[in-house]
Amino acid sequence: MAETIGFIAIKGGVGKTTCTANIGASLAYKFNKKVLLVDANFTAPNLGFYFDIFDTKKTIHDVLQNKVKIEDAIVEYNEKIHIIPGALCQGAIKKPLVLDAVLKKVKDAYDIILIDSSPNIENEILFTINASDVVYTVTTPDFPTLSTTLRLLKLTHQKKNYVNGLILNKVKYKKYELEKREIEKTAEAPVIGVIPNDWKVEESLSIPKPLPLYAPKSNAAVAFNSIAAMIIDEDYKDPRFLARLKNLFMRR
Numbered sequence: 001m002a003e004t005i006g007f008i009a010i011k012g013g014v015g016k017t018t019c020t021a022n023i024g025a026s027l028a029y030k031f032n033k034k035v036l037l038v039d040a041n042f043t044a045p046n047l048g049f050y051f052d053i054f055d056t057k058k059t060i061h062d063v064l065q066n067k068v069k070i071e072d073a074i075v076e077y078n079e080k081i082h083i084i085p086g087a088l089c090q091g092a093i094k095k096p097l098v099l100d101a102v103l104k105k106v107k108d109a110y111d112i113i114l115i116d117s118s119p120n121i122e123n124e125i126l127f128t129i130n131a132s133d134v135v136y137t138v139t140t141p142d143f144p145t146l147s148t149t150l151r152l153l154k155l156t157h158q159k160k161n162y163v164n165g166l167i168l169n170k171v172k173y174k175k176y177e178l179e180k181r182e183i184e185k186t187a188e189a190p191v192i193g194v195i196p197n198d199w200k201v202e203e204s205l206s207i208p209k210p211l212p213l214y215a216p217k218s219n220a221a222v223a224f225n226s227i228a229a230m231i232i233d234e235d236y237k238d239p240r241f242l243a244r245l246k247n248l249f250m251r252r
Contacts, residue, residue: 006132021050025210026228028080045086059087100131141177165192193227
């Protein structure tokens, strides 16, 4: 039965959907997992855009409103990546436990299920939290985003849920950015991965094609691969020559 992992954030622009799409692609292409990606951003769904899916007749909204079976809403990007897209301009979904119930019907068909959450801090984000076995929060290394991340962590604790870690995205490695250890200390949660600010991410979206397939040796793709490896507890070696050289000197 597949493990379900949710990616959450309550501030737009941190790259939550980017992380969901590309970590999913890493799990499929690099680690040979069969992955289901679910767009649970009910008010502004765009997960499908990362896989050249722009217009579908059956969506997660139809599933949760009992209009279609979940199996009929699944779009096969390829044999390893399947997606349940969302629909724009649909009515609100009001029962947070419904998503968990419908995903259980297809868990046996996948190795792992990734959910892209809504940034809505009320009902919608609870869909992802309640349906997930593991939850990661996506943030960026700045004070405004960290403050909203802290608010989200407080909410999850109030709901008696636990955030398993933070993903630090769009990192430029500048002095004005918050450091990883500062964020971990303030949030009281581990940073499980750091993704550099990489222009290849936006370029891959313009095609569109998942970054681990479009530019597998780019800095961000390597970071996505590393996070994917951590999630499934597998080893991963950085394929870049300079990184291997740096690791060699560090060991010496």
